[in-house]
Amino acid sequence: MKVVEKDNLVHEMLREELDRCRNMSASLVKMLAGLPKGSLHVRYKEYKGKRYAYHYLKYREGRKNCSKHVSAGELEKLSKELDVRKKYMSELSSYRARIKYLEKILSVKK
Numbered sequence: 001m002k003v004v005e006k007d008n009l010v011h012e013m014l015r016e017e018l019d020r021c022r023n024m025s026a027s028l029v030k031m032l033a034g035l036p037k038g039s040l041h042v043r044y045k046e047y048k049g050k051r052y053a054y055h056y057l058k059y060r061e062g063r064k065n066c067s068k069h070v071s072a073g074e075l076e077k078l079s080k081e082l083d084v085r086k087k088y089m090s091e092l093s094s095y096r097a098r099i100k101y102l103e104k105i106l107s108v109k110k
Contacts, residue, residue, distance in 0.1 A: 011106070018102040025095045028088050035085040036078060040070065 038059025045052050055070045057078065070078055 014102060014106055021095050021099045025092060028092045032088050035081050040079060
């Protein structure tokens with residue numbers, strides 16, 4: 001569905017929306033770069049009748065799976081950062097879908 005060239009007002013509004021979505025997408029990518037990736041897991045160990053919980057962060061570096069121990073003091077902060085990352089990732093995917101849709105409407109080449 002192409003926008004009729006005679007209707008410049010609609011065309012310009014869609015162009016501005018495309019630019020806004022691209023800017024938001026770029027800023028979300030910058031914010032995601034500063035946040036940790038991966039997911040939190042818990043391992044339980046028993047020692048002398050007591051059960052201990054060990055929290056660790058699992059993530060990938062290329063094709064390699066990595067695990068990093070998380071201390072109890074860092075656990076809450078890291079959990080919040082991972083929740084923020086998940087929220088930003090969902091926003092980014094919606095912006096990318098919108099950009100793709102607008103490019104298709106406007107027949108924009110990448």
